[in-house]
Amino acid sequence: MASRPPVKFFQVGSFAAGNRLLSEDDRTVQSGRDRSNALTKGHRACQGCGEALGARYVLDAAMRATQGRLVAANATGCLEVFSTPYPESSWRLPWLHSLFGNAPAVAAGMAAALRAKGRTDVRVIGQGGDGGTLDIGFACLSGMFERGDDVLYVCYDNEAYMNTGVQRSGATPPAARTATTKPVGEEPGSAFGQGKNAPLIAMAHEIPYVATATVADLHDLEAKVERAMSLHGARYLHVLVPCPLGWGARAADTIRLARLAQETGLFPVFEAEDGEVVAVSKIRRPVPVEEYLRLQRRFAHLFGDAPRTDVIERLQAIADRNIRRFGLVEEVAA
Amino acid sequence: MFEVRVHGRGGQGVVTAAELLSVAAFREGKYAQAFPTFGSERTGAPVTAFCRIADSAIRAREPIIEPDAVVVQDPTLLRQVDVFGGVGPDAYVLLNTTRSLDDLGLAQLAVRLRPDRLVAVPATELARTHLGRPLPNAALLGAFAALTGVVSLESVTEAIRRRFSGATGDGNVAAATAAFDEVRPDRAYAHA
C-alpha cells in the first residue's frame, strides 16, 4: 500500500497542494526544483491537457524512485504525438514509440533485454492511452500481466480515442457523446452495458500491484508510483486524465473534473495487491453526478429543454454501485 | 540411390522410423535424407515418411514416387491409402501384420513382386513383447535391415539408442533385433 503524508488536505477553494505546510521530505516530487521534467516543456498538448499533466507527474515520480534509471515504451496516441513533433522531442529519458497496439509487449521486450544483460538497475515503464491499452493493445497487456514481466504499465485514461478526433473506446462512459456515439437516435451517446473495467481486469490477473489515480490528487498519484516502483513484476496504474477538447470542458477545469469524478464515485480511486483491494481513497462527501456531468459538453444532451433525468439516474446508479462495491464512503458513527 | 517409403498412422512413430533409418545410413558413411508428409498433428491420421539413401549428396526435394522399398506400419491403411503406388517388380515390401497376404487381399501384389522381397512381420506383437507398447517402428527397422541389407542391424540399433535411452532404448533394440532375426535368422548375411 502506498504511504500517505501525515496531514490530510481539504479543499479550501484554491488548488494549492499544500506543500508549504509539509516538511521537505513529504513534499511532492513536482514541488522540487530537482525534479526530472522527464516530459519537459515545449510539447504541443492542448491547454489544460490532463494527459500531459498525468505523464509528467508519473514519470517524474518514477524517475525519482529509480534515480533516473528508467526507460519508457509509449503507444501511439495523443501523448506520443504531442510530445515528439519532429524534429523535436520533449522526453528527457530514453523513450521508444513503436506501434498503437504493442506498448505492453515492447515494454516486456525491454525488460527481458535488461534481464538478459543483468541490468537490475534500470526499470521499465510502458504507457499509453485508454484506446491503446484497453482495446487494440489489450492482448499484449494481458500477456504482459500473465507472464509477470517486470514493467509498470500506466494507462492515461481520457475515455476516448482523442488523437484521432474523439471516437468511442472501451473506456468511454455510458451516455457520453463522442464522434461515433452521437446523441442521436434512441440511446443518446455511448451505450450502457458496454465497456471494460481495466483495473478490475488487471486485478483478475492477480499481479502484484494495481492502482487507480487522478491528476487531482498529486500526493496520492506520486505515492502510488513510488509504491509501484518499489515492487517487481507486472504492475498497472490507471490514471484518469480529463481532456478539455474531447470532454467539452474548460481548460481550467481539468483538475476540478478529475476531483469530481472521484468524489461522485464514478471513478473509484483504490489500490489492489495480488488481486485484492487493499486501500481506497474515501469520499468525504459524495457529490451528485450531475455536478460533474454539467461541466462537460459531452453530456450536454442530458440537460437543456428536454432533460434526460432517466439517463442521469442510471449514471448515478453506477456511481452508487461503485461506492458500495469499493466502500468509498466513510462510515459515520450514528 | 535407395528410396524408402513408410506408411502408418499418427502416433505409430512413422516419422521417427524414417529419421532413424537416415541416421543409421549416416552412421555407415552414407548420405541420407528423411522427411515426412502429414497434416496437422492428429493421432490416427495417415502419415507417410520418406527416406533416401545414397553414396553422394542428395539434393532432391520431392516425394518418393517410385520407392525401392515400402514399409507399411498399419495394414488398416490398405483400404485408405495407395501404399503401393509406384512399386516396381524389384521393390521390397515390408508389412506389419500377423495375417496372411490372402487375408489382406494382397495376392495380386505378391504376383507382381519377387517372392523373397515381400515380407510380413508381426512388428506390433514384437513391440508389445519387448517394449511393452504397440509401437512397431523399431521392429520394422530391424526387419528392414534384414530384408534389404541397405543398413546393418548394428547401425539401426545405434540409431535407436541415440534417440531412446534407458529401458525404452533397450526395449526398442530388442524388438528390432527380434524382428531382424525373424526375417533373417542367419545374421551373417546381414550386409547386402
Place this chain on the structure above:
Amino acid sequence: MRDQLEGSQGIARTVARCRPEVISAYPISPQTHIVEALSDMVRTGELAPCEFMLVESEFAAMSAAIGASAMGARAYTATASQGLLYMAEALFNASGLGLPIVMTLANRAIGAPINIWNDHSDAMSQRDSGWIQLYAESNQAAIDLHVQAFALAEELSLPVMVCVDGFVLTHAVEPLDVPEQTEVDAFLPPFEPRQVLDPDDPVTIGAMVGPEAFTEVRYLAHAKQMQALDLVPEIASRFTQAFGRSSGGLLRRYRTEGAETVFVALGSVLGTIEDVVDGLRESGERVGALGITCFRPFPLEEVREALAGARRVVVVERAFAVGIGGIVGQNVRLALEGLPPVVHDVVAGLGGRAVTRRSLESLLADVRAGRLEPGRLHFLDLDTGLVERELQRLQERRRSGPHAENILRDLGAVAARPY
C-alpha cells in the same frame, strides 16, 4: 560438428550459437521445432544469458523483439504464414526503426483457404516491408545464412529474415554441419547497436515524421537496403574464409555457362531443379539454374549478368500476385529489360504441392516446343479440367459451394480407393 539432424534442430543450435539475448516466439506450424529446441536450450542454461519470452501472439513476438533490440539486446524470433501477417505492422516498424532483428521464416502458404504446407506466399506478401530476405536452398544453407544474417543485420542496422521452406526443409533430416561456438564467436562479434535506449544518454526513438522529411527518410531506408547488395557478398566471402565452405551470397549459379535455358528459383526447389539440370545436360541439353539467395534487395545487375547469355529463362516460383501474375518473374523481367532472353513465368508448388522432376522435365519440353506463352503466367500441374468444371458451377448457380470441397469431390479425394 557434422551430424544427421532435423533442419529445425540444426537451425536452433546455430541460432543459439549466435548468442541471442532475447527470443520471443509464438508457436505456428511448421516453425514449432525450432522454438521448442531454443526454449529447451534456454531452460537448461545451454543458451545463456538469454530470455525466452512466451508471448501471446506473433504481433507480440515482433513487438517484444523491437523493445529488446532497442535496448541493445540481440533479438530473434521465428514464424510462418499467418503469423507473419499478424506481425505485419511490426515488421514495417522494425525496419523503419532500423532494428537488426533476425527472424526465421518457415515458409508456408497463406489462407484462406487455410493451408499449413510450404510455399512462398508469406515471404512474398512482405517483400516490401523493408526487411532483407534471404532464401535457403538447403538446410546447410539455412544454418549458414543465419550466422551471416546476424552479421548483416547488425552491420547495416536492418532486420533480416531467413526463409526456410516449411516441412520440406524444417522437418527434413539430413547431414548438417553445425558450427562450433568458438567458430561463431570468432565470426560474429557481440552486438554493438547503432542506436540504443540508455539512461546515461537518453534518446527518443520513433517520433512522427511529417511531409517535410518523410520522403528523405524513406529514401534512406531504400539506400540502406541497397547497401546489402555489397555487404551480402562480402559477408559470404568472410564466411567462406572462416568456415571453409561456400555459402550465402546474392545468387548461386548452377551450370549456367553456355546454357541456352536457365531455370530461376528460390529455396529448396533448387535441389530438384539441379537434379533436372544434370539429367538434361547428360542428354546434351544446354540447361542451367540460377538460385536467388538474396531476394530483397533484389540483385538486378547480378541477375542481368547471369542470364544475359541465355536464350530463354524459366522462372519457377512458389507464389504469385493475384490479379497480375508472377512476382519473381516480374523482378527477373525487370533485370533483363532490353536484353534478348525470353522469360517464362511458372507458378509451382503452391500450398505444398510437390514440384517433381518429372513435371519440370515436361515443363522444359513444353517451353522448348513453344507451347508456353511467354507473356502469361503458367501454373505448373494445374488440373484445367477441374478448374473449368468449377468455373462452370459458379456460372450455373449462385450458391455453388466452396471451391475446395467441390474440387476434392471431383478428385474423389474423399472416397477410398482400392490399392
